[in-house]
Amino acid sequence: MPSFTARPTLLLLLLLLLLLIVVYATALSPVADVGVIGAGPAGLALAHSLRNEGHTVRIFERRDSFRPVGAAVFLHPFALNSLRKVSPQLEQQLLQVSTQIHTLSFRTLASGSEGFSFALRNLQDAKQVFGAPFVAVRFWDMLKALKSGLSDEVFSFGHQLERYEPREGGGVTLHFQGKESCDVRYLVDAGGIRSRTREQLLGKADERIPRLRATFAVVDGDSLETALERERDDERAAATGELAFLAGDNLSVVTMGLDDGGAFWSQTDLGADPFDPIAATNEELQEKLRTGFASFPSGVKALVAATNFEDAIETTVCELPVTWTWGQDDVTLLGDAAHAQLPALGLGVSTAFGDVEEITEQIRRRGLSRDTLRKYESKRKISCAALQLMSRGMYYLNGVSANQN
Numbered sequence: 001m002p003s004f005t006a007r008p009t010l011l012l013l014l015l016l017l018l019l020l021i022v023v024y025a026t027a028l029s030p031v032a033d034v035g036v037i038g039a040g041p042a043g044l045a046l047a048h049s050l051r052n053e054g055h056t057v058r059i060f061e062r063r064d065s066f067r068p069v070g071a072a073v074f075l076h077p078f079a080l081n082s083l084r085k086v087s088p089q090l091e092q093q094l095l096q097v098s099t100q101i102h103t104l105s106f107r108t109l110a111s112g113s114e115g116f117s118f119a120l121r122n123l124q125d126a127k128q129v130f131g132a133p134f135v136a137v138r139f140w141d142m143l144k145a146l147k148s149g150l151s152d153e154v155f156s157f158g159h160q161l162e163r164y165e166p167r168e169g170g171g172v173t174l175h176f177q178g179k180e181s182c183d184v185r186y187l188v189d190a191g192g193i194r195s196r197t198r199e200q201l202l203g204k205a206d207e208r209i210p211r212l213r214a215t216f217a218v219v220d221g222d223s224l225e226t227a228l229e230r231e232r233d234d235e236r237a238a239a240t241g242e243l244a245f246l247a248g249d250n251l252s253v254v255t256m257g258l259d260d261g262g263a264f265w266s267q268t269d270l271g272a273d274p275f276d277p278i279a280a281t282n283e284e285l286q287e288k289l290r291t292g293f294a295s296f297p298s299g300v301k302a303l304v305a306a307t308n309f310e311d312a313i314e315t316t317v318c319e320l321p322v323t324w325t326w327g328q329d330d331v332t333l334l335g336d337a338a339h340a341q342l343p344a345l346g347l348g349v350s351t352a353f354g355d356v357e358e359i360t361e362q363i364r365r366r367g368l369s370r371d372t373l374r375k376y377e378s379k380r381k382i383s384c385a386a387l388q389l390m391s392r393g394m395y396y397l398n399g400v401s402a403n404q405n
């Protein structure tokens with residue numbers, strides 16, 4: 001029989017053992033049900049969905065923080081319809097920072113001929129027909145709207161995924177550049193066009209295809225007001241709610257005015273070699289655009305002149321080949337990582353939200369499992385492949401119309 005003094009010692013030992021078990025179990029248990037790679041539109045929307053369905057989620061983002069992005073995107077009604085099915089509140093948050101598109105216009109700038117133009121008006125009626133409006137939104141505003149409601153603990157910034165490793169008995173270990181590895185039960189890679197998981201899944205069978213050179217920027221209301229004062233009547237650019245496409249001289253330019261008085265523009269250079277080096281300085285980029293836009297209406301030139309080039313981005317636009325391999329075991333791809341396409345139809349974000357809608361639907365029906373991931377993939381693959389090919393077709397048509405002079 002243990003003596004009176006031995007009892008507390010035994011109790012202490014038992015407590016210590018219990019503590020060790022807890023520490024060991026915590027170290028072994030996954031940091032979250034789902035590890036999401038990338039705090040882009042796809043990753044953020046998915047995080048809301050997973051949390052709403054009662055799962056823990058951790059977003060691993062290679063950047064050190066959220067940073068403003070000098071670009072804007074156009075969203076089809078089906079983007080908002082998809083988001084509403086994931087979370088009506090999320091749709092409202094995005095709508096609040098978006099500008100509705102009422103007109104879509106297209107014009108070629110053919111020297112020595114009349115050129116060609118058309119305009120689709122009354123697009124504000126799209127809501128009655130499609131259930132949601134066509135909108136445009138600053139990329140940065142969209143990210144903030146999608147981040148809202150997710151607490152800081154959800155994010156691990158400065159975590160660049162290098163590779164994943166399937167664990168025996170289920171789950172995945174994530175290995176990061178210069179950071180400790182960790183385990184998650186499932187991995188969803190929404191890391192966009194440079195997805196490491198996609199590289200790992202497809203190996204040499206996959207490659208990014210550089211297609212064209214693009215520059216895009218957002219302009220604040222005050223600068224725009226000053227720059228456009230003289231242009232308003234005849235050579236107007238960036239009217240609020242008018243998404244305007246102009247093509248000519250091997251360039252394709254998109255402009256639109258936003259509700260808050262600002263605007264965005266983007267330019268795709270269909271003549272440039274996508275392998276050429278990117279402009280080394282803002283001055284070089286500005287000069288390149290000044291020459292490139294020589295034949296464009298003065299309104300467009302004024303818009304570019306009003307741009308703070310700190311906020312402009314020049315980039316090489318790539319697409320990814322269509323693939324039927326989106327995942328394996330506890331791993332899947334989402335958004336651009338699965339189906340990055342040329343931005344000719346402005347479908348990227350809308351398609352990513354479509355993915356989130358489908359995976360949410362499958363989780364609601366079957367819970368979170370490997371089968372759910374496979375079902376989501378099989379439901380999305382064919383339509384996404386069709387959209388990728390349509391975007392490629394539209395890119396060639398853009399090239400044809402931009403060369404008609």
Ligand SMILES: Cc1cc2nc3c(=O)[nH]c(=O)nc-3n(C[C@H](O)[C@H](O)[C@H](O)COP(=O)(O)OP(=O)(O)OC[C@H]3O[C@@H](n4cnc5c(N)ncnc54)[C@H](O)[C@@H]3O)c2cc1C
Pocket residue numbers: 037038039040041042043060061062063072073074075159160161162190191192193194195196214216266315317334335336337343345346347348349350351352
């Ligand atoms: C010129 C241009 C114009 C466009 N216009 C439109 C438009 O009008 N409408 C539209 O819908 N779409 C448009 N797009 C496409 C749209 O931007 C993309 O489809 C969309 O951003 C895809 O979202 P995503 O979340 O899948 O990926 P991304 O937005 O690329 O986000 C991926 C995230 O993952 C992070 N990441 C990447 N690798 C790692 C890693 N290894 N580890 C951790 N984090 C990582 C990145 O830092 C990033 O934050 C355009 C694209 C371009 C280039």
